[in-house]
Amino acid sequence: MAYMIKAEDCTGCGSCEFECPNRAVRMKGDIYVINPDKCTECVGKFDAPQCVAACPNDAVVHA
Amino acid sequence: MEQKVVSLESLGRTSAARSGPPACAIGDCGTPRKGGSAELPEHVREKIKEHPCYSEDAHHFFARIHVAVAPACNIQCNYCNRKYDCSNESRPGVVSERLSPEQAVRKVKAVAAAMPNLSVVGIAGPGDALADHRRTFETFRLLRETLPDLTLCLSTNGLALPDHIDDIRAAGVDHVTVTLNAVDPHVAEGIYAWIFWDHARRTGLEAARILIERQLQGIEMLTAAGVLVKINSVMIPGVNDGHLEAVNVAVKERGAFLHNVMPLISDPAHGTHYGLTGQRGPTPAELKTLQDRMGDGAKLMKHCRQCRADAVGLLGEDKSQQFGLDALPENPQIDPEKRAAYRAIVEKEREDRRKEAADARAAIRRFGPLEPMLVAVSSKGGGRVNQHFGHAREFQIFEVSEAGARFTGHRRVDRYCAGGEGEDDVLDATLMALDGVGAILTAKIGRCPRQRLADAGIAVVDDFAFDYVETAIARWLAARAAEEDTARIA
Ligand code: SF4
Ligand code: SF4
Numbered sequence: 001m002a003y004m005i006k007a008e009d010c011t012g013c014g015s016c017e018f019e020c021p022n023r024a025v026r027m028k029g030d031i032y033v034i035n036p037d038k039c040t041e042c043v044g045k046f047d048a049p050q051c052v053a054a055c056p057n058d059a060v061v062h063a
Numbered sequence: 064m065e066q067k068v069v070s071l072e073s074l075g076r077t078s079a080a081r082s083g084p085p086a087c088a089i090g091d092c093g094t095p096r097k098g099g100s101a102e103l104p105e106h107v108r109e110k111i112k113e114h115p116c117y118s119e120d121a122h123h124f125f126a127r128i129h130v131a132v133a134p135a136c137n138i139q140c141n142y143c144n145r146k147y148d149c150s151n152e153s154r155p156g157v158v159s160e161r162l163s164p165e166q167a168v169r170k171v172k173a174v175a176a177a178m179p180n181l182s183v184v185g186i187a188g189p190g191d192a193l194a195d196h197r198r199t200f201e202t203f204r205l206l207r208e209t210l211p212d213l214t215l216c217l218s219t220n221g222l223a224l225p226d227h228i229d230d231i232r233a234a235g236v237d238h239v240t241v242t243l244n245a246v247d248p249h250v251a252e253g254i255y256a257w258i259f260w261d262h263a264r265r266t267g268l269e270a271a272r273i274l275i276e277r278q279l280q281g282i283e284m285l286t287a288a289g290v291l292v293k294i295n296s297v298m299i300p301g302v303n304d305g306h307l308e309a310v311n312v313a314v315k316e317r318g319a320f321l322h323n324v325m326p327l328i329s330d331p332a333h334g335t336h337y338g339l340t341g342q343r344g345p346t347p348a349e350l351k352t353l354q355d356r357m358g359d360g361a362k363l364m365k366h367c368r369q370c371r372a373d374a375v376g377l378l379g380e381d382k383s384q385q386f387g388l389d390a391l392p393e394n395p396q397i398d399p400e401k402r403a404a405y406r407a408i409v410e411k412e413r414e415d416r417r418k419e420a421a422d423a424r425a426a427i428r429r430f431g432p433l434e435p436m437l438v439a440v441s442s443k444g445g446g447r448v449n450q451h452f453g454h455a456r457e458f459q460i461f462e463v464s465e466a467g468a469r470f471t472g473h474r475r476v477d478r479y480c481a482g483g484e485g486e487d488d489v490l491d492a493t494l495m496a497l498d499g500v501g502a503i504l505t506a507k508i509g510r511c512p513r514q515r516l517a518d519a520g521i522a523v524v525d526d527f528a529f530d531y532v533e534t535a536i537a538r539w540l541a542a543r544a545a546e547e548d549t550a551r552i553a
Contacts, residue, residue, distance in 0.1 A: 012161070015135040015259070018195040046262045053264040056139055 002036035002063045003049055009059035016051035016060060025051060036063060124409045124445065127183040128174050130167035132202045136190030137222050138274065139256040141336035142297060142327055161189075164202040168209055175210060176395035179405040184210075187218035187240070193227050203234040210397075214238065218295070222258055222274055224281025228288055239285055240293045240323075241278060246313045248272045250306045254299065256336065279317065286318030293321040298345050299337070300327070304353060311357050324357070326350050347460075348499065351471055416446060419534050426537035427468050430544045435464035436501040439474070439521075440532050448527055448535045452508035453480025458497065461536065468536050479512060494519050504535050 017025040024038035216238035245251035251271035327344035439458035441450040502522035527535035
């Protein structure tokens, strides 16, 4: 159960990292990656996965 | 490195032709012009006198740096696409380099060491300064510690603004720019694709309503807290152009200090929604008509250059390329004496200019044309006619009539002179950019462009090089009137 970031669409803006309630997103080089062990898909916290809703480039997809 | 501050030499010089005051100064009663800074309360004048974006006068002398520490954004505007980052571009939302707060401070120190006229550090993106606010306020905190004499400012879309008034005050930020394109949700709906607010992406009217409510609330809270607020509005023909007067009224009511209407920059190559759907930007004439309709000089800013989020230098120039992270010196030394010396010279310049201005104004009123005419000026700073035609990347446009000379904005052009050669196709574009202009005042101009401009019906004037702009206009009008008299007698 996790989301992932498509490297080719990520501009490294960090909106996902800022919004993630579980600190599952971290910077790696110029872009961001999601740690599948920490990602809960925001279930129980928010209606929508925060990283997906915040990303301006539709770079976050279901793993 | 090219000259980075208005050179002291260029400030001191005057045209060789000077002989006495521009014309007999009749009947200047000394009343401050309506809308001039004389109307501002003392504490506000003190705050803005070194801020190039808030004071038309300061922008001739003082430089700013934007540090691109805020890439995250919480809304999607139809005129923005942060995916493409091209170093040839000059528009808000674009940067070539992203900085951590620590890197930002290093860069500011290097620029302050190289430019004694640096007075302002702003955070304006490339996303929204208050989206990932941690980075923004950490940067301000570090800057306050290391360079306490710099003025701090930030730009925001306003969505998160009401949540951060205390942070803004605690950081010592006393200038905030809010981009506000509409106060009617039905208009705003066409400008924003979505907002991310309260943990959800919202679209359409709902998004527009929330955004406007938050923006106006934030503006009210800022002005109540004594922070100077400038409003930026992007003029989008057919979308909000007819609505911006209402925006102007709304922000004045809430105590905004300045309102800056800027033209939409739209090009399919930018990949923005507007670019891709063929939404055009306004022509210079449309922009000016709207600004004229909105009237009221004190509240309308016309010298904005729509800087990139990493711009460095005087407004209208951008030295960001020279201050890339790799190029920064290890331990830049800031010389407080140089900074103080520069400020002293600027004070003197301003005093001189004020002294000349009264005479110049009287002459313009006496010799100015009945019908307003547009005069273009090439200047590289200091409020003087001190740039060669071929070096100009922009012209200042003044509307000159019996009523006086009124600065109305800038027109951008490409540099005509490249490596000693004039470029003909550039000249064609320049002539188009100068549409409607009746005369051009410049420090120097080559034979060929002079002829082309004259053929296009533009009077070319280079007799008043290095004069203050108002003085140059006054002297040119007086000379023109004298010539006409001679012609009449003969
Ligand atoms: S889905 Fe939620 S928990 Fe997972 S990475 Fe995105 S924001 Fe974090
Ligand atoms: S929000 Fe999207 S573009 Fe921005 S860093 Fe995250 S995945 Fe990349």
